[in-house]
Amino acid sequence: MKKNILITGGAGFIGNHVVRLFVQKYPNYRIINLDKLTYAGNLANLTDIENEPNYVFVKADICDFEKMLEVFKTYGVTDVIHLAAESHVDRSIKDPFTFAQTNVMGTLSLLQAAKELWKEDYKKHRFYHVSTDEVYGALEFDDTLFTETTSYDPHSPYSASKAASDHFVRAFHDTYGMNIVISNCSNNYGPYQFPEKLIPLFINNIRHGKPLPVYGKGENVRDWLYVVDHARAIDIIFHEGKTGDTYNVGGFNEWKNLDLIKVMIKAVDKQLGKPEGHSLNLITFVTDRAGHDLRYAIDSRKLKNELGWEPSLQFEEGIELTVKWYLENQDWLDNVTSGEYEKYYEKMYGE
Ligand code: NAD
Numbered sequence: 506m507k508k509n510i511l512i513t514g515g516a517g518f519i520g521n522h523v524v525r526l527f528v529q530k531y532p533n534y535r536i537i538n539l540d541k542l543t544y545a546g547n548l549a550n551l552t553d554i555e556n557e558p559n560y561v562f563v564k565a566d567i568c569d570f571e572k573m574l575e576v577f578k579t580y581g582v583t584d585v586i587h588l589a590a591e592s593h594v595d596r597s598i599k600d601p602f603t604f605a606q607t608n609v610m611g612t613l614s615l616l617q618a619a620k621e622l623w624k625e626d627y628k629k630h631r632f633y634h635v636s637t638d639e640v641y642g643a644l645e646f647d648d649t650l651f652t653e654t655t656s657y658d659p660h661s662p663y664s665a666s667k668a669a670s671d672h673f674v675r676a677f678h679d680t681y682g683m684n685i686v687i688s689n690c691s692n693n694y695g696p697y698q699f700p701e702k703l704i705p706l707f708i709n710n711i712r713h714g715k716p717l718p719v720y721g722k723g724e725n726v727r728d729w730l731y732v733v734d735h736a737r738a739i740d741i742i743f744h745e746g747k748t749g750d751t752y753n754v755g756g757f758n759e760w761k762n763l764d765l766i767k768v769m770i771k772a773v774d775k776q777l778g779k780p781e782g783h784s785l786n787l788i789t790f791v792t793d794r795a796g797h798d799l800r801y802a803i804d805s806r807k808l809k810n811e812l813g814w815e816p817s818l819q820f821e822e823g824i825e826l827t828v829k830w831y832l833e834n835q836d837w838l839d840n841v842t843s844g845e846y847e848k849y850y851e852k853m854y855g856e
């Protein structure tokens with residue numbers, strides 16, 4: 506069936522993997538990648554598919570409601586997969602307004618545009634909202650997991666803004682009958698992640714012999730999933746997820762930060778031909794993040810049992826691939842950290 510799918514945030518880390526998967530797997534879908542190209546969005550992530558006939562890029566801000574109406578009309582948008590967001594917890598602690606604006610008001614602007622253009626006839630339309638496990642708050646060091654029925658209890662301005670956006674999406678289902686689906690995923694890792702997040706930042710620092718700033722004692726636990734497996738889950742949930750439902754996506758792959766950092770050090774040192782343990786002295790304990798959530802862990806059995814999704818990669822394999830990608834793509838890292846690409850695309854697409 507022909508669809509015109511608006512993917513927001515497609516120039517970001519997870520978005521580019523979702524765009525690539527859909528463009529390549531579904532030649533009969535037109536994929537409209539809408540992105541504001543903030544510091545986190547980078548069209549260089551998509552050069553391999555940018556000339557495909559079923560791919561279009563639109564530079565726009567999801568908060569611009571009139572522009573969203575125009576985009577829906579111009580491209581006859583049939584469905585939305587919404588990933589655009591401000592996504593870094595540390596930035597949200599410094600600048601919560603931007604997070605409320607993009608994550609809450611931006612989501613609302615898209616929902617309202619979809620509602621007006623689809624004229625509340627949702628049979629052929631779907632609004633898929635991509636969210637995070639951080640809305641559930643934090644777990645203790647025990648064997649509990651976040652399930653789809655865990656109460657929302659966000660702690661950071663980032664997770665509070667994502668929780669608010671999830672509530673708005675659900676409200677559009679409950680109030681107007683919109684065909685929505687939401688997924689809440691654990692921490693992603695893999696190629697094209699902006700090097701402010703733990704894994705790319707630390708791989709880059711190890712390579713350059715720079716200190717590795719470990720927050721607190723490095724005891725916090727995260728559940729890590731290879732980004733391509735998240736994109737596969739989004740494909741399945743988009744096509745087969747039940748209207749109004751939530752699906753948790755996770756790797757059953759919990760790591761204490763300090764243990765994960767040692768795995769990265771080992772992999773980077775090995776790939777650079779350095780002796781084992783060479784970079785361990787880069788570990789530097791720094792002041793803890795304010796309100797630092799202790800532990801996240803996802804129960805993704807519903808997704809497995811109902812829709813048959815499972816992670817395809819073992820973590821050891823995923824981390825080797827990830828380290829290899831960042832070591833082989835130093836130019837990409839240098840470009841995104843220097844801000845050169847921002848100037849370039851501003852010139853190309855205007856403001
Ligand atoms: P990212 O920060 O790498 O990318 C976000 C993208 O959104 C960028 O391309 C950016 O330019 C774009 N964007 C930001 N503000 C915009 C606006 N106002 N209008 C249009 N585009 C805008 O984020 P990511 O890690 O790829 O995360 C994507 C989504 O997945 C987010 O909604 C995030 O909450 C969610 N998520 C992320 C993770 C993770 O581990 N990274 C885990 C679970 C869920």
Ligand code: TYD
Pocket residue numbers: 594595692701702703704706718719720723725726727762794
């Ligand atoms: P991050 O990649 O920012 O993801 P999130 O905060 O969404 O989980 O951080 C992952 C974990 O690593 C988190 O517990 C914070 C910690 N961390 C550090 O210890 N040092 C750092 O420099 C960064 C960026 C994160």
